[in-house]
Amino acid sequence: MKKWKTILVGSAVASATLLSLAACGGGTGESSEKKDDGSISLMAPDMTDVHPKREDLWMWDEYEKISGVKVNWEEVKDWGDKKQLIISKKTLPDAFYNLGFSNEELVKYGEQGLFIPLEDLIKEHAPNLVKLMEEDPTIEKAITSPDGHIYSLPYTCSDPMGGGRAFKMYFNKAWLEKLGLEAPTNTTELEEVLEAFVTKDPNGNGKADEQGYYMDSGQFGPLELMVKSAFGLNSAGRTAMENNYYLDENGELQFVFSSDNMKEVWKYEANLYKKGLIAKTAFAGVDYDKWVADASKDTVGMFSWVGRDFIGAEAMNNYVPTTILNGPDGTGGTLVTQSSVMGTSSFTITKDAADPAKLIEWVDYFYGPEGTELGFFGKEGETYEVKENGDKVYVDKILNYAKGSQLGAFQFVDNVYGGFYPYNEPTEREKEIAYGRTPEEYTDAPLENLPEVVLPTFMSTSEESAELSTITTDMNKYIEQARVQFVTGKWDIDEKWDEYLAQLKNIGLDKWVEIRQAQYARYMEE
Structure with a gap:
């Protein structure tokens, strides 16, 4: 849902x-x-x-x-x-x-x-x-x-x-098994797996209809968060990246989209896009319902989200997760989780x-x-039962609800839908069991690979909010334009990078960083 x-x-x-x-x-x-x-x-x-x-x-x-x-x-x-x-x-x-x-x-x-x-x-x-x-x-x-x-x-x-905090990458497990592959753990392996998905007919229908990374248009952000982590930008957690900041090697707060690492992220994504490993509809053309329908036809190789159920009940059990994506040298990745x-x-x-x-x-x-x-x-006894092992599982009237167990529970309790x-x-494990599902198993030790710091969204003073409002709106609009141009290859990233940075400065990058650094210092005060 x-x-x-x-x-x-x-x-x-x-x-x-x-x-x-x-x-x-x-x-x-x-x-x-x-x-x-x-x-x-x-x-x-x-x-x-x-x-x-x-x-x-x-x-x-x-x-x-x-x-x-x-x-x-x-x-x-x-x-x-x-x-x-x-x-x-x-x-x-x-x-x-x-x-x-x-x-x-x-x-x-x-x-x-x-x-x-x-x-x-x-x-x-x-x-x-x-x-x-x-x-x-x-x-x-x-x-x-x-x-x-x-x-x-x-x-x-x-x-x-839990709670939709951690993004993961999900891979079609039948395709992996047919091709003799493991779920990738780094960016090099990710490219190899996606290339095999789109060139070796893993769904066996004799058609070149397989997509590598494929989601409904406009949902490119989760994949990019995973790739940012692989290239060292997840030093302060998911919320920080979503708010466009990270901590550099000196512990100083910096702007994600002006970093040299971000340049490498977009280079990597542009290469995947050029080779057809990212669906050409990544930025426009496919709505959610069509994507779910395509997944039911076994044409989706990989997607990224906080949970497998996003792809629909019919296909969700066909995917296995990767929680940590490392860089090309096999190191550096951390769990993309929130505060x-x-x-x-x-x-x-x-x-x-x-x-x-x-x-x-x-x-x-x-x-x-x-x-x-x-x-x-x-x-207990009204909406859930306790199994011999202590697990809480919803009663049949919830598990068998026509629109799924989550909405079934929502007919009785409030805190199960929407957040x-x-x-x-x-915990996520408790929630999955309650819904009658087998909890996801992770082979890459996500809890052993947490970012050193996981920052929340900072509180702004009225003055800071007024200054940030226009800068942030204009920068985000320009970054969204630049992302599409760089990833699709319409802008050459090496030729255009300095011009791109200059435009960020014109919009107000230096002031943005100054305010965010002051907020971080205030947050860190005891």
């Missing part, structure tokens, strides 16, 4: 003042019109096309029994289009649940008093989250804004392979919350083991 799925500081006095303001409307001169009947009001995304209303969902009925707190849910379709209108309303819900705000928006609305600081509330009322932050200090760093406040709670996963904080805006309490402490206590349950179990698995929930994810 295709679903698209970053040091506690602060004054107790200031927080107390803001909480007092929040209880009476937050200093806007407007009083709340909501009645305090002991319930809480949460705004959440409307997913009723695949999911019951939350007020009717088994999980929330069960949690009301556990917590004694009734939730008044308001579900919103087209959140991105309606966000600004909703946030400007006179009265806000008590909290936004599983609705996305960027780091810049969290800082902006926090400074405006629309979102309240949470750090003192967390200390006093969120023991499960406090324990997670003590075990992994990067969680607290990632959700703390430049002003020292925490304005929203995270979506976390302690498993580097344990995969989202920073999963639960945001507003100025109109009558009882912020109750809200924090209510949501903190899901950062502990009992809440993880309820949110993903449900309850960015305020809770701590179970």
Whole structure:
């Protein structure tokens, strides 16, 4: 199923003042019109096309029994289009649940008093989250804004392979077996395997219909992340690469797309493209449904994603993973995984919350083991059974759901589809077993090949955000153009490289690096 799925500081006095303001409307001169009947009001995304209303969902009925707190849910379709209108309303819900705000928006609305600081509330009322932050200090760093406040709670996963954190490459195992090949471990082997896939008729139909690397158009990024890692650019993890920074050999933050290593990445990809090992539709021409249909016809040799199920239920078991892609000398690759904080805006309490402490206590349950179990698995005997070996497996009514076990579970529990929930994810192995699948096996020791540092998305000050906005938009647009031109061979990379770098500087590269280096230094402060 295709679903698209970053040091506690602060004054107790200031927080107390803001909480007092929040209880009476937050200093806007407007009083709340909501009645305090002991319930809480949460705004959440409307997913009723695949999911019951939350007020009717088994999980929330069960949690009301556990917590004694009734939730008044308001579900919103087209959140991105309606966000600004909703946030400007006179009265806000008590909290936004599983609705996305960027780091810049969290800082902006926090400074405006629309979102309240949470750090003192967390200390006093969120023991499960406090324990997670003590075990992994990067969680607290990632959700703390430049002003020292925490304005929203995270979506976390302690498993580097879980929660959609780690990209992998998937290879057609029947083709590998027929050709007597192993899944590649470095860029040289990758080229050799893809060349065999497209030239030796591994599907045996006598037609030259096999594709090497092939996905729906516009999904070139995952492959490039793997190749970047092979060429030494995964020194700070997947999120850093996706935000265009890495750490050089001196530990200094630098821009990915101006590095000499990036030049080598694009040279390598251009060679694969020229030889027909990357599908000619990599940048345009094929939608997701056609790609899945082609996979069912056994024409897809390799793809890259966080999980094999992306290619569809019919074909997913035909592929084996490579998690570490090394460079041509057989070294240097590391796991392309994210920070344990995969989202920073999963639960945001507003100025109109009558009882912020109750809200924090209510949501903190899901950062502990009992809440993880309820949110993903449900309850033993009702939504899952425990096997003799201790594995939790969904009951038959979920496993046999017509649209698959994941959507089957989504009819009962909330935290199984779409992501960015305020809770701590179970391990990937536990999730696969729950869905009735055999967990993936890795032969290249991904957990022994982690990046030395895994950085989140940095929090920007309002000033930094304003400066970065235009620079980043313009640079990303130019880089996307350059990628297509370099990889498809329309631009000669040796001839055009200096001109390309000059254009990045004209757009504002030096200022971008200056701001990002300052953010990294701030993040690293104790």
